Amino acid sequence: MPDTITLQVTRYRPEAGAPTLQEYQVPFREEWAVLDGLNYIKDQIDGTLSFRWSCRMGICGSCGMTVNGDPALTCGTFLSDYAPGPVRVEPLANFPVIRDLVVEIDDFMRKLPKVKPWLVRDEEPAVADLEFLQTPAELDAYKQFSMCINCMLCYAACPVYAIEPDFLGPAAIALAQRYNLDSRDQGAHQRLDVLATADGVWACTYVGECTNACPKGVDPAGAIQRYKLTAATRTLRSFLLPRAAR
Incomplete structure (x- = not known):
């Protein structure tokens, strides 16, 4: 198993123009969900990354994003499902994007x-x-x-x-x-x-x-x-x- 895995994350600022993909290397741990990887980026690499989450238990529904082209709850989608990577994380389709991975509902x-x-x-x-x-x-x-x-x-x-x-x-x-x-x-x-x-x-x-x-x-x-x-x-x-x- 790899020591790290690449997350390709959509970055979007309305004032900065079109969305772009930014790559981050996060630790690969079998028990980590995609949401854990995003939280690692937020806490350890880039505090400007914006996304929603709350319960981390598949109950609140707020961490929905597009993972490798499919809509999914990032708290219930594991990095090991996509090893060796990369894992592409984008905002949900069909909704206006407010910032990065945050959509307007x-x-x-x-x-x-x-x-x-x-x-x-x-x-x-x-x-x-x-x-x-x-x-x-x-x-x-x-x-x-x-x-x-x-x-x-x-x-x-x-x-x-x-x-x-x-x-x-x-x-x-x-x-x-x-x-x-x-x-x-x-x-x-x-x-x-x-x-x-x-x-x-x-x-x-x-x-x-x-x-x-x-x-x-x-x-x-x-x-x-x-x-x-x-x-x-x-x-x-x-x-x-x-x-x-x-």
Whole structure:
């Protein structure tokens, strides 16, 4: 095994022009993730390097970057996977770059509230009735889609989002489906007008790269396809059933 490994890191300053790749030699240790290599650069070589991270445990989702061409959580991607190197670390694709490896996610933050990713109830219950019991089977219906950590890897991998910035995107739709499938939620009809649109599920061409990129096994592509069936069924019912029977 080598003593060191080369990290080729994108450096970008808006005032300095186009992004460039800068090479750094970091110690090669099998237990080190790519994030450890970046922290070594930040602490020992170049304190001007900018990137996001928080928990270092695959929970917060903030350390998502492009590693050798693929969107990944740098805390869960190990240097040993790329030995003998080099390892190219770039910002996530499909997002404006603020500085170095830091991207702007304002677009996602604007879209997320549109799908109402919270429990919607038709009537507010009394304080004494705030507990909504749920069976294990009811939990299993949506549990997979609840694992999303908003890491944005699916947006970086999505070819539709790359060319159609109005697309709601995989994570937002998967989170909407998480609540649509929750037995405690009564807001599915409110989300329909947002999801069943040209910028919602119908924009998806089912390439499936969002699911491949997801570090938590959420399967946003599957969530989108399931909702397409729901939307199509409701539209068909609106044409075939008398209004009183809907």
